[in-house]
Amino acid sequence: MVAMPHLPTPAKPTATRKDVARLAGVSTAVVSYVVNGGPKRVSPATEAKVREAIAVLGYRPNAAARALKLGSSEMLGMVVPDMTSPFFATLAHAVEEAAAARGYALLMVNSGGSLAAERRAVEHLASRRVDGVFLSSVLFEPDLRELEAVEIPAVLLNHSTESPGFDSVGVDFVQAGRDAVDHLVSHGHRNIGLVMGISTSGDLDGREAGWRMGLERAGLPIGPVMRQHFDRDGGYQAGKWLLNSSERPTAVFASSDLIAVGLLRAFHEGGVRVPEDVAIVSFDGLAESEYCWPPLTTLAQPVEEMAQAAVEALVGGGGHKSNRRFSATLVRRASCGCAAP
């Protein structure tokens, strides 16, 4: 038998707290005390020995063991329809940062926008023992019963209607719709359409309600409504339809920046000028809205603050449920006619 020249993996098993204790010549309890900074005090000399041993061994606490003991994984779950969509990516990013600031990791799941998949995702997160979950359904009402069944603190993120018994944070859609219309009216428009994203949730979308309200308050007739998906292609389809429409509105409120981007493409193809022929105000405030042509006037959601509030609601220890509502703020750019493009 020939001797092995060299073992590729020296089979160095990960160091445990026990190894550290042995090397430092203390008990495992003491190691815990220094690693966790408590609950007991440790003499500086001992602490130094322990830290030394930790460094030497490259010791790293085992989160699974800790989670098992503590009954808390120090992880939060987030389910979004599709993180590929810029708004959710931005939101998830902000949530990740806010959670990390409080020592929580974020487990992200895409539901693909289906209720069944969302339910599965929640179920899955529950068995991972996340300490809480953020639910960003948009296309439908989340399954509140399921949420209650898994008994995990949850916050409905990006949810405009209040759900008693649940934390929620969202923006005031109605206000945003009204602001969009008001702004368009201030530019002299009297025929203002709406391109609305499709959702199967029962309630009327606040943006639509706000748009109507704005129109009524201004004494204007209700303009044409196009219903399409919430994405670029949805806007593109709506735009093509608008191109052939006999009585084209002089302005539209697009319920998402992505829809507006799609409109823009259709208008470019059809030779319709924005804002001269049709003015646009949209909603979301994505980075993309600033770089398309012309740049979009949009009602920007305060994503950072919403993320902060959501994390706060989940791990802030506040206790009772809260429904935080934020305001979108109008960002004036060229698509409405405010700035020269």
Add this chain to the structure above:
Amino acid sequence: MVAMPHLPTPAKPTATRKDVARLAGVSTAVVSYVVNGGPKRVSPATEAKVREAIAVLGYRPNAAARALKLGSSEMLGMVVPDMTSPFFATLAHAVEEAAAARGYALLMVNSGGSLAAERRAVEHLASRRVDGVFLSSVLFEPDLRELEAVEIPAVLLNHSTESPGFDSVGVDFVQAGRDAVDHLVSHGHRNIGLVMGISTSGDLDGREAGWRMGLERAGLPIGPVMRQHFDRDGGYQAGKWLLNSSERPTAVFASSDLIAVGLLRAFHEGGVRVPEDVAIVSFDGLAESEYCWPPLTTLAQPVEEMAQAAVEALVGGGGHKSNRRFSATLVRRASCGCAAP
């Protein structure tokens, strides 16, 4: 003493495997057998009793305990510079799906594009005991020593140069650069510039190398190079510079779609027509590239396949390290002059 009318939280502690065993009248081992489908067989009658008990109690296995016992968390980690950037969002989404298909959850961390933060992230993921990590550094070389130190299987994702001893998957940047130039040459361009994203990694970016190569092969002079950030604003700045440049190239290769989007905005502002005055070919193949104006001709990365390959490398059990290189494919749209905008 007055009787409590109703306890708000009936203090229903989460059911454990023990509870299930008791209710079903079997041992805890048997419960494991049915939950995991092994390693022993269970009689149909017993299995039915167990499933019944599970349903009644709403039992859900505790992943932390399982992870502790098995030494595997069934989670994978992914660190990206910024998931807000469409390319990484798309990549992360694809990775999440591929991982989920194999039963792994994805722990996502944003490094903000700093080496130190990336190191911290890896450290953090290591202590969470992820079974593997995807590293997508772009702005710098990843810290390979650190990766070795934490002893977690890793794959360098979106990494163009091969790193011996590490799995990696990426696209052939050089080829893409050459293809971009070839295509522009086929449109008759002879003065082709480059807008390159900035990275602090030592090596010359393959896209730049490919661009040079393409030019040389075609016997053309090396056009102007602009170096800017990899984002929309980087492209915008480059575009403004180009506007005032005395010898403006008739075409440019943009090293990312986002850069191209920024160029487009600057060109619109400056009244430079695309593709008539300046043609553009970019790189990435984002959804956004199809909806800007004019739509971008771009070298699309096969994101799905890259994600699949990365997950496969990590959990496929293949064993030895591999370096998978994919090709970007040219998507012809209007910005190069191929299609009528």
Add this chain to the structure above:
DNA sequence: GTGAAAGCGCTAACAC
């Protein structure tokens, strides 16, 4: 086909 029991790595109450 079923069960008893050891032990994964950690925390913290309790004893000294």
Add this chain to the structure above:
DNA sequence: GTGTTAGCGCTTTCAC
């Protein structure tokens, strides 16, 4: 200030 130890919920070997 430090050490001992029970036990978190699970998997699996080994006995029956």
